[in-house]
Amino acid sequence: MNRLDGREISKALTLFADLVIVGSGPAGAAAAWQATKRGASVVVLESGHWLEPADAKLTTFSAMSETYRGMGASVILGDRWQLAPVPTLQGQLVGGSSPINGAICWRMPKDVYAEWLAADPVLEEALPWGLLEQLTDAVETRLGVEPTHADVAGPKNSLMAKGAEVLGLEHRPIRRNVQGCVGSGRCIHGCPKGAKSSVDRTLLADAMERGATVLSSTEVKRIVVERGRAVAVEGKTRAGGRVRVAAKQAVIVAASAVQSPVLLLESGLKHGPVGRHFQCHPGVSMAGRFAEPVRMWEGATQGHEIIGLRHEGLKFEALGFGLAVLAGRLAGVGRELSAGIGELAHWLDWGVAVRAEAEGRVRSVFGRPVVTYLPTARDVRLFRRGLRVLGEVMFAAGATEVEPGVKGFDRRVTDGDALSRLERSGPERAGAYTSAITHMFGTCRMGSDVESCVVRPDFRHHTVESLYVADSSVFPTNLGVNPQIPIMALASLCAMRATGFTEVHS
Ligand SMILES: Cc1cc2nc3c(=O)[nH]c(=O)nc-3n(C[C@H](O)[C@H](O)[C@H](O)COP(=O)(O)OP(=O)(O)OC[C@H]3O[C@@H](n4cnc5c(N)ncnc54)[C@H](O)[C@@H]3O)c2cc1C
Structure with a gap:
């Protein structure tokens, strides 16, 4: 029951949960993992499908066409004076890019963290280094990083x-x-032996064991805001069914630094530099x-x-x-x-x-x-x-x-x-x-200044209540290292903020 496949749902579907999470990549999976540890009910919506080891593709062409967004051909355009097309690669799967990424793990670099605090000292209290380290340890232990x-x-x-x-x-x-x-x-084709501890097989699997529902092959089109609060998301399954998932507590957007700003813009949430600072x-x-x-x-x-x-x-x-x-x-x-x-x-x-x-x-x-x-x-x-x-x-x-x-x-x-x-x-x-390009950041920047940032230091949207952004779009800058583990650590913290808990659960 907690694995719903949008390729098989052609009728209208309504679901309810404490937390509704858009996107099941490292950010969405980590948020679901933390939130379910705290007893929250969770529905995760994901536009991609599940990838099983037996389905891992032998050819680059089939891997690209079936597991990468836009067949791996999405390009960044340069500007109008100097067109320089560059591929931006993103997985479109349950697990986001995690099942097809290089599996490289880096912890959040302390020098980059120090840069963030120097630019916005309020972040020190909101993102305490000790807590980030604990959350990183928890994620790395579960993923068996070595x-x-x-x-x-x-x-x-x-x-x-x-x-x-x-x-x-x-x-x-x-x-x-x-x-x-x-x-x-x-x-990068997906491990044929199932040896990668990608988030679909680890964090999300744990969240599902604790009751989270994952609705795959379903694209969220809009965040529903009523009286200044995010109350639901609406979308469409691959088979054409209309979906509405109501959030009792919060909506967490974790659709990536490219798709999250688009979802906000399409929902009419244009506050702050949404989409800028990529x-x-x-x-x-x-x-x-x-x-x-x-x-x-x-x-x-x-x-x-x-x-x-x-x-x-x-x-x-x-x-x-x-x-x-x-x-x-x-x-x-x-x-x-x-x-x-x-x-x-x-x-x-x-x-x-x-x-x-x-x-x-x-x-x-x-x-x-x-x-x-x-x-x-x-x-x-x-x-x-x-x-x-x-x-x-x-x-x-x-x-x-x-x-x-x-x-x-x-x-x-x-x-x-x-x-x-x-x-x-x-x-x-x-x-x-x-x-x-495979690492992207900054398009819903986090910070205390309401004009120059999209979300507050606690991941909450500056102008909409109960709306959180969990992925690397909130990072104030790029990192200079592979980002999946810092993304999981920060998204875990986002889920703690959204559920109102302060202690780390191991
Ligand atoms: C080929 C490749 C290799 C990489 N190698 C590494 C590596 O070795 N180490 C490392 O640290 N990082 C690596 N990365 C980067 C890393 O995988 C990403 O930074 C990370 O996956 C981003 O996590 P995310 O959850 O923010 O976004 P994503 O992983 O992109 O997940 C977002 C998910 O949201 C879904 N989604 C988007 N919009 C919607 C919508 N409207 N409705 C429903 N669902 C939606 C997407 O389909 C996607 O599955 C690599 C990336 C790629 C592409």
Whole structure:
């Protein structure tokens, strides 16, 4: 009864709960997890479907079309002077992006937290560091977060360790939310072995055991506000049934930093900078060729990272994706292309996530998000610096040549001089760089100032009672690290605020 599938519901449906949560990703699942620990009744509405390990897709195309929002093709547009389309990847599943993400876990960095307090000291009381740490511990324990084991790392991860060691850069095995990973290398298609402790299999499953209902394949269209209070949400199932879920206590919006502002705007809730201050971590990547086969598709998808330049806004990660994506870098047709395909076992791809300063905007166009975003000149300098370092690590690890993937620059590079030239005088246009975005923030910013923030420091909307926003749209800034664990910790706190509890339940 507590798993309702909108693909099978074509008639009108009305439900009631203490808390109604929109979105079942890390934010929504963590909010449901905390709220049900406190005895609240919860209904979670999710526009995506459940993904079982047996349904994990073998091909990149089918994974993208069945598990990613907009088939993974949603693009950020740049601005009208400089069109620079960049894919923004988001899962559309029960569990949000969690079932198809890289499983990298970082705790909230204390230096970023300090920046938030410096900008708005009221946050210190609202988000006490000790409480955030306790909530983070609880989430990490439930998800079984641990460093990647050497026996599942594979060459793409161990070579990054080797290169970083040679250059004296701080590096480490990535901490991940996996249990019994065998290094299938397919995290971003959904784990075929069910080894990822994604939130659908952990936090949400626990919440359902405690009575929460999850209504999947159902899109929320509107938050219903009466006399200044959020009292319900309305939506539509995939089979066409109209749904209304009434909230006795509160509505928690956890639809992501892209979809949450759109839902507020579509509900006529235009107070504050809703949709503005969009921030992210653009990721640029580089391919490297090694004399020995490195079989990038084997081993933990993302098992190693270089963290020594985080203070510059750069974090380097080994990447793992299907051959179809790697093959996207190949040039030519006919014999040239088939020779390239024959060589793929020798190539691997690593990325650098940039803590960009640029701010963009999410608008609602016919109820769909359109994001405009353009990295600043300083951000593009960081792309260049990040690529140079990536190339140097690859050479230090034994690569014979690298491909920076930068339009207007050498396609293949075989020495460090060309890498320094890339950093010094590479293209200044953001659109010249091969990039993608998977971490997004800031579009319903939290803070004490009623004019410049959408929600209060306790996650409550500034002008609508009983309405909370729980996801990374409330983050005052981006983090410079992978956000899923901080999102879960803050969403847990949001649920505590919404249910009126102050003590952490283990
Ligand atoms: C390919 C990829 C790899 C990543 N790797 C990592 C990683 O290794 N480590 C890390 O920390 N982070 C990673 N991330 C980012 C991380 O997964 C996200 O930051 C996180 O999932 C965001 O959580 P969320 O709950 O805010 O949003 P989401 O995970 O996007 O969940 C929001 C959910 O709300 C649903 N929804 C939206 N609108 C509505 C509506 N109107 N009605 C009903 N439902 C709605 C969506 O379908 C979605 O399921 C990755 C992301 C991607 C895409």
